Amino acid sequence: MIDSNIIDRLRRIAGNENVLAAREDLLAYSYDATNTWKHAPDVVVLPVNVAQVSEILRLASENRVPVTPRGGGTNVSGGSVPIKGGIVLCTTRLDRIIEINRANLHAVVEPGVVLQDFNTALARQGLFFPPDPQSFAGCTMGGVVAENSGGPSCLKYGVTRQYVLGLEVVLADGTVVKLGGLTPKNRTGYELAMLFTGSEGTLGVISRIILRLLPAPKASRTIVAAFDDVATAGETVSSIIAGSVLPSKVEFVDNWTFEKFRGLLPDETLDSSQVILLIQVDGLPETVEAETQLVEATCQQNTPWIKVAVDSTEAERYWQARRAHFSDISSRAHTIVNEDVSVPRDKIAEFIRLSQESARRHDVPISFAGHVGDGNFHPVVLTDNRDREHYQRALMCVDEIIETALSLGGVLSGEHGIGLEKQRFLKKALDPAAINIMKKIKDVLDPLHILNPGKIWEEDSKIPLNPFRVNPSG
Amino acid sequence: MKSNTDFQQIERFKEDLDRCTKCGFCMASCPVYREERTEGSVARGKIMLVRALLDGEITADEMAEQLDRCTLCLACTENCPAGTRVPSVVAAARADKVRLKGLSFPYRLVYRWLLPRRRMFGYTLRLASWFQGIFLPRTEGTIRHLSFFLSALGKGRHIPQIAPRFLRQTVPEVNKPPAGVAVKYTVGYFTGCMTDFVFPELGEKIVSFLNRNGVAVVVPRGQGCCGAPVFLGAGDFATGRRMADANVKAFKELDYIITDCATCASAMKDYVRFLADTDERKRDYAAYAGRIKDITEFLVDVLKLPPSAYRVAPEYRGKTVTWHEPCHLGRYLGVREQPRQILKSIPDIKYVEMPDAARCCGMAGTFSINFYELSKKIADKKVASIAATGAGIVVTGCPGCELQLIDGTRRHNMPQKVMHIMELFE
Structure with missing residues (x-):
């Protein structure tokens, strides 16, 4: 438990209405979208400007209180679970879209903007931000950057880091740093903005984000194909790409979750197939038509069952079924x-x-x-x-x-990301020298290790291996 | 783990409780979360709090306020990949809390809010005594919570006056079509508290509209409040059951039960979900639910009226009209196309669809009393959508939403006229 004095000081910094300390409120910040990890913080603070973020971190540094930064908390790594208690610094009230610049194809946003809201605002101007983690309806831009999020569209468009032009970051001691800039080309010194992109809240709190945008594709088509076996489906994807078509998305579901496609695909197809591929091509209408035909022809060599969605309403039904995979499998x-x-x-x-x-x-x-x-x-x-x-x-x-x-x-x-969920595999997956460099970077930026402690590479015997549940401290 | 008997109602909706995977899809659509941006206010957070309650990590008292902080708009369910019906869990948890801790509404209002305001209190008492003493004799056992409800709404709010003469005073029990018009159907009209006491002219219009189109209308005197504020808002299932039984009895002989209030209609359809504690009630409530039709649903799907039947009142001809879709009409009853079909088919008006027409207006009955400031913030988004249409008239299908939209447009000094869709017609 932290000193109640700290909570009082947080109230003075951020205002009463932006500090939560009741048991029920703390419990609501004890989880993310995994079902493995749970630990309540001692206090939750929802700053409304960067000055408050800075003061909160200075206070935490002075008192060596752990700070777990988070946004929507929709991650699936345990990364936003405050495993060491302390302060949850929630950025959801820093939720302004500051600028959408159509001429320069960039946007400036605060970390608490919900990805879906951002894309809705961009769509009004014929623009889009491609990374589409499947938590788009709840995840916030700060989290998208801190987790370097991907999603189905990344096949063609790449992941978040390809779109980060600049960041404003608050370091553990409260220092506010501006990194990168507004232009897509920028070779001024080390790529420090990239250091914080994918840092999972362990190096600093992202307080402002400059993103590169793309003009929204004018058209798209969705093709559904069912396959008898996994290998054929995989080969089909390779053939499509070898044929010079780079679809915006190619998604795969196996027959565990075919139930979600009942009513959309014929029963006999669902009963006999092993894999469904959902393929989307996008671009100019002419390109989309040509690519759709190529994809169809390629699929036809390997499966008798292909369907091209007639319109976006039909396409959306297939994508909904794909999105339901996680909840469907969870219910089993x-x-x-x-x-x-x-x-x-x-x-x-x-x-x-x-x-x-x-x-x-x-x-x-x-x-x-x-x-x-x-x-x-x-x-x-x-x-x-x-x-x-x-x-x-x-x-x-x-x-x-x-x-x-x-x-x-x-x-x-x-x-x-690694968070807590994949920590135990990290040594197998990373060069020991790389882990060593990460530790040194952490020491430079967060010497007291107050930011999101216990995550990524940080091993701690107090965190039990493979826990199902850690009781809330509250 | 607490004994399951403490949480009988929650246990009934355990499947919904277990279904949530905490993915966060409810966040973009939850009207409360969109304003508050705290985890406890979103549907996922409420599921987790109820789970914590069952696990004994939290008490019913501790979670009471977050439970109340839900408009039951069902937007979360609509966007949930797992189909978790969060509002059912919330309503059930409210009910279990009431059973364990006693009823706080409307007594809390009386003590904390009404008593210190003498004038309002006197007015309320007069109103309450009217209802119970004169029009609704105690012996009938009909229960009205409207008086408390409306008084509480008065907190700085723009609300219509209580009508000088209530609908049940101005409309007879049986209303036959005029001479020369053949009777196609005989229906029961569930007037709801708002139409009865606040908007009786709407009720009169509906009766004469139906009569003109060959529908005999019975307004059973034994009907009472639908019970929504009592069993859904306050979690008092026992009282809710008495109200449900009275309504089922009042409409026993009628083929259709027509409503002009989406909240009443969906609450009454939900009797079977929440209140059916015996096989007999299950059967009766299900049969009752099957006969309920929203007025627009009845006109379009059953009567199948041609566009010429909708004669726009002279003062509204040539006006631009937009439609607010009540949560209870769209998401709960699935009545989405019928009112739009009517509005689009009328040549005398110009129909414009408003952005996010189906987004909750933030009224939600008891919710707007408990959290008026929050309710206003939710309404402000709706008001902005209305402004974006450029329409001079906003029509809707729920008098509750109507109150909220009247308040919202007046607060922003907007000129729009807010009314029920049926008020458009002669």
Whole structure:
């Protein structure tokens, strides 16, 4: 527990209405979108300007109080769970879109702007910000940058870091730093803005963001294709890209979640297939038509069942079904372990085959969904953490899946980040010298280690391995 | 873990409680979260608090205010990939809290708000005594909470006056079509408290509109309040059940129950979801629900009136009209196209769709009493949408929304006339 004096001082800094300390409020800040981690903070503060952010961090530094920065808290890594208690610094009330500049194709936003609201505002001006993490309806821009978020559209458009031009960041001691600038080209010194992009709140609090924008594509089409086996689906994707079509999205779901497509696809197709691919092409209407035909022709070589959505309403139904994957799979088991590995595209079929073998060996159910176009996969192992033996087998299977991904030249996390969830694999996934550099950077920017303590590379024996739940301190 | 008997109602909606994966899809659409931006105010947060309640990490008292901080607008459910019906969990948790801790509404209002305001209190008492003493004799057991409700709404709010003569005084129990018009249907008209006491002229219009189009209208005298503020707002299921039984009895013989209030209609359809504690009630409430039709739904889907039947009152001809879709009409009853179809088909007006027409206006009955400042902020977004249309008239399908829109437009000195869709017609 922190000194009540600290809470009083926070109230003076941010105002009574922006400080929460009641038990029910603290509990509401004890979780993220994982079902593994839970720990309540001692106090929540929702600053409304950067001066307050700076004062809060100075106060925390002086008193060595842990600070966990967060926005919408929709992450799936445990990253925004205040595992050491202390202060949650929630940026959701820093929610102004300061500028949308159509001529220069840039925008300036505060960290608490919800991604969906940002894209709605951009759409009015014919613009868009491509990264589309599937938490877009709740995640905030600060989190999008701090997690370097991806999403289905990243196959064609890349991830968040490709769009960050500049940041204003508040360091642990309260110093406000401006990094980068307004222009897409900027070779002035080290790329410090990139250091904070994907830093998961461990190096500073992002208080303002300058983003590069793109003109919104004028048209798009969605193609659905069902396949008998995973390998054929993977080969089809490779053939599409080899044919010089780079779709904006290629998404993969396996038959675990076909129920969500009932009524959208014929029953006999759903009953006999193993994999559904959802492919979207976008651009000028002429390009979209030509690319749709090419995608269709390529798919036809490998499957008899293809459908092109007639309009955006029909397309949206398929994408909704895809988005429902996570909730659908979650409803099938008491506990799910959701991984986020990314493998080179030509290794996808092999990765799935080896992962399925692991699941069979450990006798646990496994489902796959993911952004197959860029090799970023979400294998989900279904288990029950109340059944210790089953849960152990599930974890062993997950360990093997990660080993498999790494051995195929893949990475531990494609887009979710490390947080708490993937910490135990970090040593396997990173060069020890790289971890050492990270520690040194942390020491420079946050010498007292008050920012989001216990996350990414920071090991701590007090954090139990594979916990199901850590009781709230409140 | 507390014994399950403490949380009987929540247990009934356990499936919804378990379904939420905390993905946060509810955040962009939750009207309360959009204003407050705190985790406890969003649908996901409320689910987590109820889970904490069941796990004994928190008490019913501690979570009471966050539970009340929900408009039950159902926008979360509409956007939930898992289909979690959060408002059911919230209503159930309110009910369990009331069972454990006693009823706080409307007594809390009386003590904290009404008593210190003598004039208002006297007025309320007079009103209350009218209702109970004269028009609704105690022996009938009909219960009205409107008096408390309206008085509380008066907190600096622009509200219409209580009508000098209530609908049940001006309209007979049985209203037959005029001579020469064949009777196609005989329907019951559930007038709702607002139409009965505040907007009786709307009720008169509806009766004569239906009569003119071959519908005999019965206004059963035994009907009472739909119960929404009592069982959904305050979580008093026991009283709600008595109100439900009275209404079911009053409309027993009628094929259709027509409403002009989306909240009343959806609350009455929800009797079976929340209040059916016996097989008999389950059967009766389900049958009752099946006969309820919103007025626009009845006109379009059952009567199938041609556009020529909708004769716009002379003062509204040539005006630009926009439509606010009440949560209870669109999301709860699924009545979305019918009112728009009517409005688009009338040549005498120009119809404009407002941006975010289906977004909650922030009224939500008891909610707007408990959290008027918050309710106003939610309304301000709606008012901005109205302004964006350039329309001179805003029509809607729920007198509750109507109150909120009247208050919102007046607060911003906007000229728009706010009314029920049926008031457009002669």
